[in-house]
Amino acid sequence: MARDTFTKAECLYDRYVRKTKVEPDQVSTHYCPGCGHGNVHKFVAETIDEMGLQDRTIFISPVGCSVFGYYYFHLSNVQAAHGRAPAVATALKRAHPNSIVISYQGDGDLAGIGGNEMLHAANRGEPVTMIFINNAIYGMTGGQMAPTTLLGMKTATTPAGRTARNEGGPIRVVELLSKLDGPVYLERVALTDAKQIYRARAAVRKAIQNQVENRGFSLVEILAPCPTGWKMDPVDARHWIEETMMQVFPLGVTCDRTKEIAPSEAKPVPFVHTDLRALLDIEDESEGFAPNRTHSEGVERGVRLKVAGFGGQGILLLGQGLAECGMGDGYEVSWLPSYGPEMRGGTAHCHVRISERPIGSPLVAESDVLIAMNRPSLERFLPDLVPGGTVLYDSSLIPDGVARSDVRAVAIPATQIANELGSPRTANMVMAGAFARATELFTVDHLKASLPRFVKAKATLAVNETAIDRGAAHMEKLLETVMT
Amino acid sequence: MKLMKGNDAVVRGAILAGCRAYYGYPITPASEIAESSAIYFPRVGGTFLQAESEIGAINMCYGAASAGQRVMTASSGPGISLMQEALSYAAGAELPFVLVDIMRAGPGLGNIAPEQADYFQVVKGGGHGSYRMLTLAPASVQEMCDLTFEAFDLADRYRNPVVVLADAFIGQMMEQVEFPEARHELPEKPWAVGPEAERRDNLISSIYLEPDDLEAHIRKLYAKYAVMEREEVRYESYLLDDAEQVLVGYGIVARVLKTVVDDARRKGIKVGLLRPITLWPFPTQAVAALAKQAREFLVVEASMGQMVEDVRLAVSGRVPVRFHGRVGGNVPTVREVLNLLLPHDAGTGANPITGSKAPEEAIHG
Known part of the structure; x- marks a missing residue:
């Protein structure tokens, strides 16, 4: 951990080149000032560097602000449809058990449109790492209500504030998933002060470490600021997490079975292609069963x-x-x-x-x-x-x-x-x-x-x-x- | 040789083709495909997983295909509707996998009996954006095996989803099947993602933010589709050389029509059958050529008229194109179609084969 935190991780690209024609040499990111994604990208990238996983990692970008994850992470990248990242992650990991699959989703993607995919990937205990950015709002589409939007919070689609009666209350993902038998590690962290940011980094690290050791499903929920969506300045946004969001989304570990599961090595299954006919029950049975029928000439039977x-x-x-x-x-x-x-x-x-x-x-x-x-x-x-x-x-x-x-x-x-x-x-x-x-x-x-x-x-x-x-x-x- | 259900033959064909991953969700009348896969994929070291939904299943196919695996799923009408989103994404991201659709009757929950009314949503593309999917239409259990087998090669060759579109009769019926030799060598996929250094630069995505970039990408896809249209059109001609009336049908209907042709030919009526095997690319040129020789076309479907639109486009108004369809799980019968054949006796107005006075009303699409 004793690395210079101002050094860019190896597995992040040097430059961010989303729009080649418009910004050929852009070195800044597409994220707004004060956004939490930058912190979390860094945690993920630094962990990959530290553990030497750059050549083994497959990163899944979702739909939402982090849709362009693949412009930042110099890794094998897959961009998934809105909400479907956990299903895509499931098959990637099963195809390549020795890969490190990191699925990175926001709250609309993970808890809204992809709620079912998230629930079932967790329930199956898919041995992948899921990073969940909870900023209580739809950032990319312009500040609409998320499943995690707080009651009373005004958004583009709850102009008078979210109400329990009309929209229901915010979904607490790590508590919800903790009721399942599948997950191994679930924790909620927050990007507020240095201490919490350090904890967040450690949680991301643990969620990836768990996959390296093939222990099972890990998900880290990160309360992250969205100053633009919240219409706040970045400093106020971090305070708002601490004072308001954390009242609804308490920090902490809701599930940790890490120590109950021995580390192991995930190995690819060899491609079986011999004796297929026997394995598939299609061996020719007509042998030794020659037709012996007789039929009269000219009469079609x-x-x-x-x-x-x-x-x-x-x-x-x-x-x-x-x-x-x-x-x-x-x-x-x-x-x-x-x-x-x-x-x-x-x-x-x-x-x-x-x-x-x-x-x-x-x-x-x-x-x-x-x-x-x-x-x-x-x-x-x-x-x-x-x-x-x-x-x-x-x-x-x-x-x-x-x-x-x-x-x-x-x-x-x-x-x-x-x-x-x-x-x-x-x-x-x-x-x-x-x-x-x-x-x-x-x-x-x-x-x-x-x-x-x-x-x-x-x-x-x-x-x-x-x-x-x-x-x-x-x-x-x-x-x-x-x-x- | 083995007596086997169409749905079971699909699974054998897939595994022999080197498919080692099945992600699915049960639905009548396609469930045997999932059930057989649950037995046979694990036996050959493959993956079988019943997903949480068809949406989950098809996105797992997206993931496995991204990883370079030969992968498949199967479903029926309502499930295929749910999969359309991911099919669009897969076509955009150029991912090869195989989808088998065992068509049942709709709209809505409809019923579980056979129909051919998924033609539009599969052949014309039910997902968003400009894309195409190669669509194969088996008409026998043997073809369920063979076309599924070939679908994997086609999917990999073009980096595109391929659909095997069959009706519930073809899925549920048993016939004798001979199985192809297993594929041992599978194509290299340097574009796929995976845990190797040389794959670090690989990206599976359908995003092109700049209009010019997206247009270039779509044009590239369409150049690929143009090759499919040139190289992959398949159809079966049955007694078409001197045919004055051309019957067009696929799947179970083509089987019925073959019997119609045989019966009609015995009465000296010059009828032939064109059976499209690829529904996309459609055998447009073959139909157009027949339009110069035939007096009329009769398109028969277990739908209210979907493929008939492609026949009409190909005929381009040269000769009449009539349509007969049955729906709801009913399938056009031999007698029904015979009654629609020309000519009827000028004097009595009776059909020369069935003796029926007036032709039964054709449902015009």
């Missing part, structure tokens, strides 16, 4: 299938299973579910296409086959079945049959059979077996062989196989009856 029933009957899985089996047999397939509240509420349905040709529309507006597992589904989708089409319906739940004479109606007591197997949830596979036998798009054996591809609970494979067999056998019996 395929089906436009609608499957419908109660949510919980495994309707979507039934459709998916048939599509899986079709794919394994070398068909083109598509499966389109109903989703969302309908699925959660009661009925579920899906569109399945299995085709020898590339599939145009995956939507089954007109079906060749309908599998109806309850009465509402039958009533809803039977009109879409083409004349001459087939409806397989669960006759255990729809005892009174199908009211259309131009379609082939096949009664499968799927629920009853599943109950006999002691596994009511396999009614869908009873239907799948019946479907395979009825359409002969693929063999019943192949359907059983595809089970592991869509049934996740391996313990149920055997009973599902039995269910498929029972459904197919029932269909077989019906076909024999028709023949004789």
Whole structure:
């Protein structure tokens, strides 16, 4: 700390060149006389110098008076949208865990428009450093009310003074955040006299040190003068902080878990690019599952299938299973579910296409086959079945049959059979077996062989196989009856 | 080959393309993308984070892209609306990332069923300022994987956000997918920020205070967009060579229209399909060329007419451009579109395919 405080920090640029055409050699800053940003920029810069962090630091400029932070700090710089700096900081730090991410925001940016981003970055305990300049006013836009404006304070948008009834009271950020489990270090300091300025400097230093040691989220709230916004001279402004602001925003530490957390080194995660297919569950499963279907020359085989029933009957899985089996047999397939509240509420349905040709529309507006597992589904989708089409319906739940004479109606007591197997949830596979036998798009054996591809609970494979067999056998019996 | 949902294929395509960061917020019908990402990104050493909001998520993409990472997010209409601010910032700051929009029905909360009414807010840019985003429109689960994969290359090549714009059907449906080879070598990004001395001078910003400077910057962006318009236009032509009627549609609608073309061709009606794959840059020249050959265009969308404006601009009044749209979660059906095809029998007024007497009223945009 024993450095010449009149020396410019290395990581600050020599000159401030915001408007190249207007001020080619400007050495002053864009901040007003008496502004607090200059102090805080210096604290940050000197800490970076002292700790040797210039090459590791990413500085985030906000929207507001410090929007031009990147003209001062000779660091990797990112300028963020209004209020979004904590979200930007989150991703920068996660992308480069060994970087030092410093997010620097004013009160409108941090506590107003970006309140949510601030709250959640703190709550997640993002291991970054947040510097929060609280001057109780919107400086850059010309002295409008900030979330931290004091009650009674006159601003451009509270010309008669802020009232609790109309605007609510000032937000105390470090107290608010102290209720969360995420932050490690929260402190409010003030730029008033030399003693407080020294404390402010120490707080900034600690907030950066915490990040170097990877301890967690640190935020320093700095009560800073805005003589222009407050319409005061710089000396009065510093007094006003002491006499008025600090009554509402008491100084002090509201959270310090620094010592509870051991220092560690944040390390980047290596880029994994080997064995990706296994990691992503996309290894080719079609190997050893060669198509063995036979089909007569010149007849294009395929089906436009609608499957419908109660949510919980495994309707979507039934459709998916048939599509899986079709794919394994070398068909083109598509499966389109109903989703969302309908699925959660009661009925579920899906569109399945299995085709020898590339599939145009995956939507089954007109079906060749309908599998109806309850009465509402039958009533809803039977009109879409083409004349001459087939409806397989669960006759255990729809005892009174199908009211259309131009379609082939096949009664499968799927629920009853599943109950006999002691596994009511396999009614869908009873239907799948019946479907395979009825359409002969693929063999019943192949359907059983595809089970592991869509049934996740391996313990149920055997009973599902039995269910498929029972459904197919029932269909077989019906076909024999028709023949004789 | 694998039977998979479109939304799940997006995640595989992204990771195979070298994306290692996903920041998102759940919304039906895009939630499977976040859910799959929550499983697979950590498995490959990547980052998955459910943000506090779509605003948080897209700004995290802004941060990760600034850091040079391949990063993505996904959402649907209402979430995309919230993201527009950051998309404008990212285009201005020239940040590459990928956004997947699984469109649902609006306006407002609307419902969660499929629509294509995010075209304006994505293709025309819902954010402020002069900017463009390359927009890819998959029409199959295979393309959900492939176009997401390619979107990362395009984003990096142009330093610009790229959007994969799909409707909820394409996101929710399952089809077979074959996966591309993984990218092992990713492009260097010397402009990105990071903890290295040589990056100390790097600045990610969209601010240009001087009017002349900002104009120069915007003109530079537009020179880049001009290259995209020259190099990146993609579309699929289906039986257009002798087509007298040209159907135009993208996403799920294009799938419906393909079946329409097949059915109509069987009846000897000369219909073809133009399916834009890039919505921006739009296949303007292809449409203009067809306008010299075709008698009319029929644009079909699951919206009240958004892309049709780009078709009309390209046709420039040469031939009629009709529009048919369904909304609210309804999708135009094969039969509906067949009924709109010409010619109807001069004597009876009946449609030669469907037998319907009068053409169903086309909704004119």
